[in-house]
Amino acid sequence: MKTSYDVIVVGARVAGALLAYELAKAGFEVLMLDKAHFPSETLSTHNFLNNSLAMLREMGVLDRLLETSTPLYNRAFIQFDDIVIDGRFPEVDGETQCLCIRRKYLDLMLQEHALAQGGVTMIPGFRLTDVIKEGETVTGVKGVYRNGEAASFRAKLVVGADGRLSTLRGLVNSPCLMSVPTDFASYVGYYEDYKQDGDIHVELYKIGDTMGIVFPTSDNLYVVGAMFPLTDEYWMGRFQSSPDAAMLEIAESGFVGSPLQARLRGARQAEKVRGLHGYNNDWFQGMGKGWALVGDALSFKDPVVGQGMPDALYAARILTGILSRQSHWSDNWEQMAEEYHRQLEAKLMPRFQMACQFTKNVPFTQEQRMVNQIIAASPEATSTFLGVYNRAVEPSQLESMIMGMLAKP
Template sequence: MPAVTTDTAADLTKPDNPVESTADVIVVGAGPAGSTTAYYLAQAGLDVLLLEKTEFPREKVCGDGLTPRATKQLVDMGIDVSTENGWLHNKGLRIIGGGVRLELDWPELAAFPDYGLVRKRADFDELLARQAQKAGARLYERCNVTGPVLDERTGRITGVTAKVGEEKRAVVFKAPLVVAADGNSTRLSVAMGLHRMEDRPMGVAYRTYFTSPRHDDDYLESWLELRDPRKKDELLPGYGWIFGMGDGTSNVGLGILNSSPAFGNLNWPEVLTTWCSGMPEEWGYTPENMTEKIRGAALPMAFNRQPHYTRGLLLVGDAGGMVNPFNGEGIAYAMESGQIAAGVIVQASARITEAGRERVLHSYPKVLKEVYGGYYTLGRAFVKLLGSPKVMKLATERGLTHPLLMKFTLKLLANLTDPRGGDAMDRLINGLTKVAPNA
């Protein structure tokens, strides 16, 4: 994705490569991060372009399960999350491992709802994009962003080049601020010189769907004993999931961390298939009941791309490595970072001077680190521990037999605490995240 300087961009204003539109802000990518950002910007009265390379409805690799953190974000955006509107509600997390089957309800908190949700990503992402449209964002579908337009003197992004529609018409979109919400690969960020930090954790997720009688399960289910097919006694650092979709199917998948030596050497679809083959036959997780092929995606974790603001570009969601390293959850943090970024942009737009606007925009990475930095630092340490098969074995065999410890673990892994007050567990977790370095 090559950058275009303003001298070259001037040529793009000719009729065959026109400036398609100008706006206050361009948001590249209409996934949860981009649509949330666009929604809050438009709601505040800014002119927003939301550019999506595909056309809705479109599929994304995901577990489709949402924790109370994501539920809160949907409620904040005015989305109807009732069962009557097609959402499947869940009570909590069922954990299976070490011969133990433990059901943990979502905690009762003031800060978050006490239920999670399930919805297919093809439907979910479109709901958010349409909500952003209703707020006033201008959505372009089938708009493939090909590169940034840069000011030749300052190197600042002033827009993007793109190919639009079936005919792939080359156009330019101009705005003083651009938000990269283009996912893990984030070609726009890379074109701006922002590369992945190799010392930060990464994960992968693979999933498929099966016709199953377990489709209406009211708990998200997590299996902690994924094994290396080559070494049956060696546990892998990750988990398998089974999420009922409420439509006659189950989403069955696995998430694995790169802290294991086996990470780059295993065939993950084969691991998923092998794991499913050990399930009870009546559940239906067999090849003949598979409704979609196995697909995978990367999980960029713990701020693995920084800085989150530079030269007119803000990073949100997977583009900024916002996935929770404790549990692989990405949607809640994509939406939260979008809301934070929009708030910063709105405040910056109200400043009178360029220096004042930049001062506010440079606060965005600081706010992110204040909110998530300590927690993600703890998560990076957690990922390293799970890289040891011995630690995984100890955790599954001993930890699951202590319900109080598991209640604490659920709050920690799902990042579900009341920020003010709360119980002793909340105060301990909040205290740990405050003292951990904001890296």
Template structure:
């Protein structure tokens, strides 16, 4: 096994494997390493929308993902404080198709695809403990760590990339600056369930009522990802979930969403495996590149999981970072960390910041203004407006497109009211 590479990628799940694939296509020698082994699972809601599915198709892994038997769906149902939006995601059949492949399958498919690329060396079971540096210029030059055997090891490269998640050790060791941070007000729990019934075609479900959220995504093995969120400062619910997570989740559906069919359908479902929780997290955005290092995926930016954009951001970030590096030959990178870092940061913020802002809003436990609920009711009553709203999830529309739709509906309502009053 060689000891020197163009790029070392720490973390071999979605962001890391996608980046290895992209860099291999550009002709780089890559070491892709992970402290774990594959296949293996990880905590995630793991839903992706049509724009992300398109990237996977271009990478050549979509057929393998579909071979898991995970259903494609195109419909969404949202109940936001009693205002109901129900419809299909906009775009063609291909653009509107969504997938929620279990991570134990998804990550393994991407890892094997990256591993098969010429120029990619993979190493499982290697835990990075430190970064190597050029002492004169403080440039990162490699990684040091330990194999599963406990033996120490090190590798050098012109660039080390942290693709190791929202608590990235590479980001911390490199000293990446946190540009924005908004702590969540919520605890989140997710589980897999079989026998969860839905009316009509398969679809995703979102619910918000007062200070609680619930989700349901159709996933692999005929199951659904179901999730619940409640305030971190609610000691009663925290205690109930800690004592018996499954009973806590079922009770939360019963008590928090009795105005919907959700509790009855969860009653008829069987939980598969443990209920897992995330007790607090930060919505954050970090500096993406420095001398000899970069971060991608959740290591660059993490936001509220109700937005459902983490997988997209990982794949887009991998493409963007690979394109950034390709602007210069590896031997020229040392002279261009500043310009490359600025370009990468700008491209990522331009693409991701609007959804990051949405996540920062949704992550705070504040009462929903009546006018916001009224706007949701207006949108839900109009097919075009509903599609525009759902289009913000698959990037067919931008969040700023929703305001004009509401304006159109208010103008139409005012016009109709004026006509009625004059007759």
């Protein structure tokens, strides 16, 4: 078996498969490694807004994803305490629809799409144990198959696409540049017969110190998530001991009077509820000598803003562009790392900062309530607000609009 490649990508889910595809299209030989076998599930909101669908269509994979009969949507219902914002995501690059596809379909299809380009090899069931170095430069990886057999592979660049708790990131000692701890625990479950009014849509709630998210997904199911403060001993105990029952209970008491309360009451649980007890919104150094990071390994953010998978798309393209423009990587690691960080910060930082705001358990101020009321009352402001999420506009543009509306007599 071949043991030397241009790039080794550790992690073959969304971030890794997207990067492998982009690298293969650029002419690089790629090895994807993952400790899992596929198809398999992973805890995720798995949502692509329409800005991402434009990129998936350009890649040539969107039609296959749609063959799973995962529903498309473009409406968002958002409730901030007693204020409701209800509107549609603005068009981006000709796309109007959004897609929330289950990871057991998505990851496998993205892997197969990458492998179909040629120049990509994938090894599932391989666990990374160490990196190989020449001086300070990473030149390969070591690991073991599930049968215990050890193996090593070499490459000009090793990329960590192995998630929030990235093994590769730890082995290369990538420094954390920014970290904002979340104040919430997060639990997610799948439900059937979840009935919405009107056309299908995404739901987001922030009522008091409780948050909720709802996405229509594959298999005629809805992803329902509930977030509550880590300091809340009652809910922590209930979810740890009986997560399925606790999800229904928190819908009844934490979302009183909201659509979520009644809709979850009438739905049926399809799969077990799973959770995450606290996590940081982290931003790590993205590149060093012989290594780089993409996806959640690079920057994990609160899932309530639904930006993880779109950010993986952007990072894959940014990194591939930098590698394609530089012919002598070994002589230019610092220059490439600086350029990677600059582009990532320009593209991803505004939504990372949004996540850092959502992740803190603080009530809306009177000023924030006034802004929410203005957005809710104006279709134009609602569209601009939702456009921040799908990158049709930048947060600064929304701020300018609101300031202009406040200044009017």
